[in-house]
Amino acid sequence: MGLDNGLQDGEKEGVQSLLSLRGIRKKFPGCLANDDVDLDVLPGQIHALLGENGAGKSTLVKMIYGILKPDGGEMLWKGAPTAIDTPSAARMLGIGMVFQHFSLFEALTVAENISLGIPEELAGPGLNERIVEISQVYGLPLDPTREVHSLSVGERQRIEIVRCLLQSPKLLIMDEPTSVLTPQETDKLFKTLERLASEGVSILYISHRLEEIRKLCHKATILRSGRVVSECDPSQETARSLAEMMMGDDLTLAERRSGTEPGPVLFEVSRLSCQPEDPFGASLKDISFALREGEILGIAGLAGNGQRELMGMLSGEVLSDSPAMVSMGDVPVGFLGPRRRRKLGLGFVPEERLGHGAVPDMMLWENGFLSAMQGQNLMSNGFIKVAKTIGFAHAVVNRFNVKTPGVDHNASSLSGGNLQKFIVGREIEQNPRVLIVLQPTWGVDAGSAAAIHQELMDMAANGAAVLVISQDLDELFAVSDRISVICEGRVSRATPVSETTVEQIGLLMGGLQENDSAITGLAP
Amino acid sequence: MRIEARTAISKPMIYIAPVLAIAMTMIAGMGLFLVMGHDPLASLYTFFIAPINNLDGIAELMIKATPLVIIGIGLSFGFRANVWNIGAEGQLTIGGIAGGVLALAFFEVDSPLLLPGMLIVAALGGMAWAAIPAFLKTRFNANEILTSLMLTYVALLVLSLLIHGPLKDPDGMNFPESRMFHDAALLPILVEETRLHAGVFLALAAVATAWVILGRHIIGFQIKVIGMAPRAASFAGFDQRKIIWLSFMFAGAASGIAGICEIAGPLGQIVPTISPGYGFTAIIVAFVGRLHPVGILMAGLLMALSYLGGENAQIEMNMPNAVTGVFQGMLLFFLLACDVLIKFRLRYK
Numbered sequence: 001m002g003l004d005n006g007l008q009d010g011e012k013e014g015v016q017s018l019l020s021l022r023g024i025r026k027k028f029p030g031c032l033a034n035d036d037v038d039l040d041v042l043p044g045q046i047h048a049l050l051g052e053n054g055a056g057k058s059t060l061v062k063m064i065y066g067i068l069k070p071d072g073g074e075m076l077w078k079g080a081p082t083a084i085d086t087p088s089a090a091r092m093l094g095i096g097m098v099f100q101h102f103s104l105f106e107a108l109t110v111a112e113n114i115s116l117g118i119p120e121e122l123a124g125p126g127l128n129e130r131i132v133e134i135s136q137v138y139g140l141p142l143d144p145t146r147e148v149h150s151l152s153v154g155e156r157q158r159i160e161i162v163r164c165l166l167q168s169p170k171l172l173i174m175d176e177p178t179s180v181l182t183p184q185e186t187d188k189l190f191k192t193l194e195r196l197a198s199e200g201v202s203i204l205y206i207s208h209r210l211e212e213i214r215k216l217c218h219k220a221t222i223l224r225s226g227r228v229v230s231e232c233d234p235s236q237e238t239a240r241s242l243a244e245m246m247m248g249d250d251l252t253l254a255e256r257r258s259g260t261e262p263g264p265v266l267f268e269v270s271r272l273s274c275q276p277e278d279p280f281g282a283s284l285k286d287i288s289f290a291l292r293e294g295e296i297l298g299i300a301g302l303a304g305n306g307q308r309e310l311m312g313m314l315s316g317e318v319l320s321d322s323p324a325m326v327s328m329g330d331v332p333v334g335f336l337g338p339r340r341r342r343k344l345g346l347g348f349v350p351e352e353r354l355g356h357g358a359v360p361d362m363m364l365w366e367n368g369f370l371s372a373m374q375g376q377n378l379m380s381n382g383f384i385k386v387a388k389t390i391g392f393a394h395a396v397v398n399r400f401n402v403k404t405p406g407v408d409h410n411a412s413s414l415s416g417g418n419l420q421k422f423i424v425g426r427e428i429e430q431n432p433r434v435l436i437v438l439q440p441t442w443g444v445d446a447g448s449a450a451a452i453h454q455e456l457m458d459m460a461a462n463g464a465a466v467l468v469i470s471q472d473l474d475e476l477f478a479v480s481d482r483i484s485v486i487c488e489g490r491v492s493r494a495t496p497v498s499e500t501t502v503e504q505i506g507l508l509m510g511g512l513q514e515n516d517s518a519i520t521g522l523a524p
Numbered sequence: 525m526r527i528e529a530r531t532a533i534s535k536p537m538i539y540i541a542p543v544l545a546i547a548m549t550m551i552a553g554m555g556l557f558l559v560m561g562h563d564p565l566a567s568l569y570t571f572f573i574a575p576i577n578n579l580d581g582i583a584e585l586m587i588k589a590t591p592l593v594i595i596g597i598g599l600s601f602g603f604r605a606n607v608w609n610i611g612a613e614g615q616l617t618i619g620g621i622a623g624g625v626l627a628l629a630f631f632e633v634d635s636p637l638l639l640p641g642m643l644i645v646a647a648l649g650g651m652a653w654a655a656i657p658a659f660l661k662t663r664f665n666a667n668e669i670l671t672s673l674m675l676t677y678v679a680l681l682v683l684s685l686l687i688h689g690p691l692k693d694p695d696g697m698n699f700p701e702s703r704m705f706h707d708a709a710l711l712p713i714l715v716e717e718t719r720l721h722a723g724v725f726l727a728l729a730a731v732a733t734a735w736v737i738l739g740r741h742i743i744g745f746q747i748k749v750i751g752m753a754p755r756a757a758s759f760a761g762f763d764q765r766k767i768i769w770l771s772f773m774f775a776g777a778a779s780g781i782a783g784i785c786e787i788a789g790p791l792g793q794i795v796p797t798i799s800p801g802y803g804f805t806a807i808i809v810a811f812v813g814r815l816h817p818v819g820i821l822m823a824g825l826l827m828a829l830s831y832l833g834g835e836n837a838q839i840e841m842n843m844p845n846a847v848t849g850v851f852q853g854m855l856l857f858f859l860l861a862c863d864v865l866i867k868f869r870l871r872y873k
Binding site: 315316317337338339340342350352354355356357358359360361362366369370371373379382383386 | 740741742743745748749752758759760761
């Protein structure tokens with residue numbers, strides 16, 4: 001990779017950039033999202049776009065893909081000034097984008113979904129054959145006749161990629177593509193991307209996973225507060241130096257505490273099963289685990305394997321079939337709702353930020369009230385203690401470095417990562433005995449993720465029991481004491497982190513059974 | 525040309541919109557008068573100023589606004605929580621009957637407790653009628669729009685049955701009307717020589733109470749969260765069914781009180797038609813008022829004025845009765861148009 005890159009740098013003068021941005025500016029009310037951004041993407045280059053939450057990465061790619069319109073500056077496509085007004089104009093030029101959130105219809109087949117998102121002339125007869133052909137050439141196995149609801153998240157992502165590739169793009173934009181993949185699937189995706197790059201397709205790659213960027217990308221452009229602060233060859237940097245460039249500050253990585261003896265069981269799930277109400281949801285099958293004082297248990301798994309359903313049962317948003325399926329200490333809580341469980345010392349962070357963890361059109365302090373009203377004593381006789389609630393929200397904003405003009409701004413005005421910091425911080429600030437978090441650092445930048453990890457570990461060190469459900473194995477291996485895997489609604493036996501490897505967990509996430517020889521063979 | 529969503533929604537505009545809508549209604553109204561061959565300014569005066577340029581007119585305005593505001597406030601809780609109670613007219617009718625029956629039962633009694641008793645019984649009557657769709661919704665998930673609306677017609681038939689039967693005035697020459705209430709069962713008149721009654725204080729109290737509940741109380745908070753983000757409400761642990769019940773109870777009590785305010789106020793007896801559709805007009809009032817208590821107060825006055833103006837235009841200018849409906853319709857149309865343009869903008873290609 002280093003060699004490739006040297007070549008490209010050398011050729012820079014001679015090679016015409018595929019896409020050049022000159023002095024791009026975009027202002028939103030109250031914030032300058034992009035200011036004087038220059039960017040050059042060469043043909044066949046895998047170009048990383050790096051930055052903290054709210055640095056302006058999403059805004060920039062949305063302008064390239066024609067979803068937003070820049071307020072100033074110029075876009076050059078193959079050297080010619082070009083205005084990209086709409087996504088379809090972008091697709092006409094040969095720009096494809098794979099979004100972080102897929103837009104697929106669960107009840108339709110792969111081919112039907114693909115045909116809906118491409119120009120009509122491409123969607124005609126022979127589509128199935130072309131899907132199969134492309135998917136074979138690029139190592140993206142896909143059956144065009146399968147219905148989407150039966151596919152894993154990795155397979156769904158392949159649909160989106162194949163949909164882009166069918167239109168023979170010159171530039172492929174990928175927004176956090178690996179956050180939903182197992183390590184093995186990630187490796188496969190990288191092979192595909194490298195192959196595309198070798199054929200001359202440029203790739204604009206957004207990710208928070210710095211190690212991946214070091215492995216994959218030829219060049220990185222780093223944004224901070226809407227401006228380009230530096231450019232570099234990521235393979236010549238360390239993950240730490242990349243993170244520091246993003247933050248403009250020294251990175252304090254979360255430090256693992258020395259192993260303390262776990263105490264008594266604070267939270268226990270025994271033989272928990274349930275059928276989902278949603279026909280496309282996952283059912284939970286005979287799940288048992290215990291959470292002890294002072295430990296962090298990690299549950300790894302790919303999205304859609306029952307995490308949401310499990311979270312609903314643990315938080316009390318969905319009640320169990322019998323009270324003893326979930327218990328806190330000696331108290332069976334299976335029939336108790338979220339408020340009664342909070343009273344017993346439970347805190348929890350759901351996956352969806354807007355609309356589940358927070359009310360988008362309510363102010364931050366009101367969102368603070370949402371889960372802290374009982375624990376923080378923010379009510380008297382049913383009346384909201386406004387001053388005290390605002391104080392609580394301020395404490396969360398300050399402690400977790402949430403970037404917002406004030407706690408009287410609506411939750412929807414925050415960037416995703418900032419809101420995540422607020423939602424996680426809101427629970428941690430309440431100091432619960434048991435904390436359950438689903439995807440604690442999803443979409444959160446490295447610096448803030450490290451801070452959240454540190455807070456979780458501090459909580460455990462102070463005697464809380466913490467459950468982290470995540471797809472991010474780096475995260476789980478960084479914070480957990482024990483780790484287990486959820487796959488198709490079953491949770492595997494938890495193993496101490498020191499006795500397992502990322503590969504082993506990755507295979508379990510992909511559906512291999514614990515006693516399979518592949519796993520035993522990999523044991524350290 | 526196409527319509528696209530605005531990235532930022534201007535907050536002041538949300539409150540300016542009703543004012544703009546009123547201004548545009550006036551302008552369009554003047555155009556309408558002009559086309560019909562009337563002097564636009566004089567017509568506008570006849571419609572909007574003349575009805576309230578004397579004490580009696582202002583009193584009439586407040587009398588008409590009182591039930592609209594009370595019901596509008598009651599409905600606004602449910603509408604915020606996505607509970608679509610369309611049956612306020614029926615709840616008003618049953619509440620009015622219940623309170624009126626109490627007045628007739630204690631016809632000979634001259635006690636200061638009678639009037640408060642009537643208010644309480646009327647509120648309970650309205651709540652009982654509202655409890656039916658609430659129960660059907662929470663127990664069987666029946667659509668409350670249909671059940672509450674259909675129950676309105678049942679309520680009107682119940683009124684008709686009673687007023688042609690047991691409640692009919694024995695000395696009333698067989699007219700379908702009850703006895704006239706005694707003074708102890710009538711709301712006190714506030715201003716001599718007018719019909720303005722103490723019900724207007726109830727409307728103001730409803731506005732103040734709703735303001736406090738929505739702004740500072742956990743019940744209002746729950747209602748808002750459920751309306752804006754139902755899953756966040758379940759995250760917080762709010763009980764959706766409890767809020768459905770509460771919404772119906774608020775609306776039922778408010779409608780029942782509005783009903784007895786009519787019977788113990790301007791009517792003074794139970795008649796076959798208690799309300800000229802206040803329960804339905806209050807739905808418009810609630811939305812024109814942005815489901816905000818003060819907004820509902822303003823909208824209630826405005827809607828009341830359109831009733832009076834329509835009547836006056838009929839008398840003074842020989843306009844058809846439909847002119848009231850046209851003005852109410854234009855107002856709603858312009859308000860909705862403003863709403864659309866606040867959230868979206870036109871783009872010319």
